[in-house]
Amino acid sequence: MRIRDLSLWFREERHQAKLSDGHDGRHTPRTDAEDDHVTGLGAFVLSLVLVAGSAASAPSELTAELGIDTPDLAALQTPPAELRYRDSGIWAGELNRRLAAAGFHASTGESFGYQTRHAVYAFQKHHGLDRNGVFTGEMWNLLDGSPELTWRREANRVEVDLAKQVLYLVEDHEVRFVLPISSGNGEPFVNSAGNVVAARTPEGKFAFQRVWRGLRVSYLGELYNPYYFLGGYAIHGSPSVPNYPASHGCIRVTNWDMDLLREHLEVGQTLYIYGLRTDAPPRETIHNPPPAVL
8 A cells, every 4th residue: 555545544443533423313522532542553564564665755644634743764673772671663573573573472562561571581581691671782683593402202291490490391392482490499498298208390201280270279379270290380470580590390380371381281291300409411312213104
């Protein structure tokens, strides 16, 4: 659609916004909220045109219709130096889209909200960057590739890297999601048997043994949709998932990430945990693979 076509479309929408059909068949003025809605639609279409680079210069005809200053096209085509919590706009929306495409569970829309901040945390943890939740200009190129892990026999599995404090959901041998976690902090606490033990997350190869649907309240706190892999140790949702190990040994994820995991986890599925006291298991190989079946 040409800029002039957009201007004509917007002018007609503005005209129609002034009138609406009343119950008595006469026309009555629309509310200010309805009028503002149409103005927002025009601004949205304008922003799409500008970011796509459809014009060599800002379309002054359309901006005059909107009643706004003529935007700087070059500025709209250049990402800001930083994006952080509570930012909004076109580039916040682009960040959400790019994070999601790379496997980081960001928000939808054009707001840098709480969920996007945790997605940026996961991104920074995976790449070994400062875990401050601020997305800077030099990070955009890191979103071009997808995270990769060592090949293993299990096509569908979960891996948790305690050093990086991230969880990888793998499907069909490819990383589907990278989620931020908080694991055992190593500090002493009194367990259910009355013994003083260290808050450590077990490491090794496990399988999910059982699942509890909904919220479970234990003597250590709340566990949202826990998937147990060893005794009372589980991956579960929590309202508190800081950027550092803080749990009594379980693997915490945010509640919205746990809702996501519920759609992919199942009892019997393989889970690898490593990174603090043990290294990641080495690459597996298949000796003498059978011939392909034609």
